[in-house]
Amino acid sequence: MTKIYQIVPLLPPAFSGIGDYAISLAQNLRNFYGIESIFIVGDPDWQGANEIDRFSCYQVSDRSAQALAELIHNLTDGLTTNTEPLPRSATLQPDQLAKLDQASNSSQSAQANQPTILLHYVGYGYQQRGIPFWLSDWLKQNTNPIADQRFKIVTMFHEVYSAGPPWRSEFWLRPWQVQIAKRVIAASSSIFVSNYLSAEDISKHLPQNPHNLTAANINIYPIWSSFGEPSLAELNLVDRQPTRWLICGGTAMLERGLTSFLQVLKYIPAEFAPTHLDLIGGKENPAIAQLSAQLQAQSPDLTIAYYPQIEVAKASSLFAQATFAWIHYLRPKEISPSLVFKSTVFASCSAHGVLSVFSHQETGTTINNDPHPGVFYITIAGSTRVSFPTAADLPAIRQKVYQWYHRHASAKMVAKAYADACEIDGDSR
Incomplete structure (x- = not known):
């Protein structure tokens, strides 16, 4: 062996x-x-x-x-x-x-x-x-x-x-x-x-x-997915609900992401305004319940499900249903091109055909001159800028995201x- x-x-x-x-x-x-x-x-x-x-x-x-x-x-x-x-x-x-x-043979051995x-x-x-x-x-x-x-x-x-x-x-x-x-x-x-x-x-x-x-x-x-790599046969990349979102991360990152999501909710295009939000990862955190209540006060029709310390298979099933993920991975002073490739959340999104929406305008998601096709943003520092695809393009982009991941980051x-x-x-x- x-x-x-x-x-x-x-x-x-x-x-x-x-x-x-x-x-x-x-x-x-x-x-x-x-x-x-x-x-x-x-x-x-x-x-x-x-x-x-x-x-x-x-x-x-x-x-x-x-x-x-x-x-x-x-x-x-x-x-x-x-x-x-x-x-x-x-x-x-x-x-x-x-x-x-x-001696030479011995050295080679x-x-x-x-x-x-x-x-x-x-x-x-x-x-x-x-x-x-x-x-x-x-x-x-x-x-x-x-x-x-x-x-x-x-x-x-x-x-x-x-x-x-x-x-x-x-x-x-x-x-x-x-x-x-x-x-x-x-x-x-x-x-x-x-x-x-x-x-x-x-x-x-x-x-x-x-x-x-x-x-x-x-x-x-790039870091590969921590929540598995489902096959194309296991994924529905065509008919997902375009208003289904997730936020994932460790305890602090999840809280930071949900806090900033409250700030950007009003900037999300109406056709993608969240009707369901999965909160995935970290340890049980009372602050998440408080932030969720604030979010639902802004958006009464929104359902929120919280999954701390989640099993891999369950997390994978949630990623496989989502269209968008809100990612507040880096603070403004930490932003540097390509650092998002260190994120297992970004990797898990890519492995499941989920489109990533960042809290900053990310410019470094290219590997070997092959740009990642599923990166969008709502900036929270300075002037607000918004980047989203059209609803008609979603199936094709999901497919391209999945293929990009398997070209560059599969386990x-x-x-x-x-x-x-x-x-x-x-x-x-």
């Missing part, structure tokens, strides 16, 4: 979007390509099971390069042994040539047996100030130079480094965050990101990557890209 080792900041039951992503990826690699994952949690205080969905889970004893090195050595069971190269000589005798051939480590990187996940020097030290000790590299490192940058105003700590810590990110970039033989902004940040440091990576080699794949396709990056063929199913 082919194995990879995934290093993550946290796993369930701790709340972690990155942990959820890693588990989902592991399931896709197993289901589609027969590749097993072993998890290494970079938090010694994590409290979780030894197995999640039959994936073995381990954690570092402390946040140090030595603790991580010892754990990985024990897990890889000696696969990281290096072959000592023969010294070079201007003139080699026959017996020396034989030794050189033997060791290279083939290199354990593959998939690092899910975000600085704040491994150190509270976003400067995990212990992780950087481990990479320095084990991945340089290439000839002696003990591991094949594939990195998913969930965040490269952070930025902030002078009165926040990330402003002053940014030089160290950049330094560590550069170390991770240099150690990586393959790099994944979910958006172009992260790719641009990484591209600045690629000249220092000894694997000869270029900007064109960065794998850009199987992204898992294949990871398998290729790890140079693992698997057994595609």
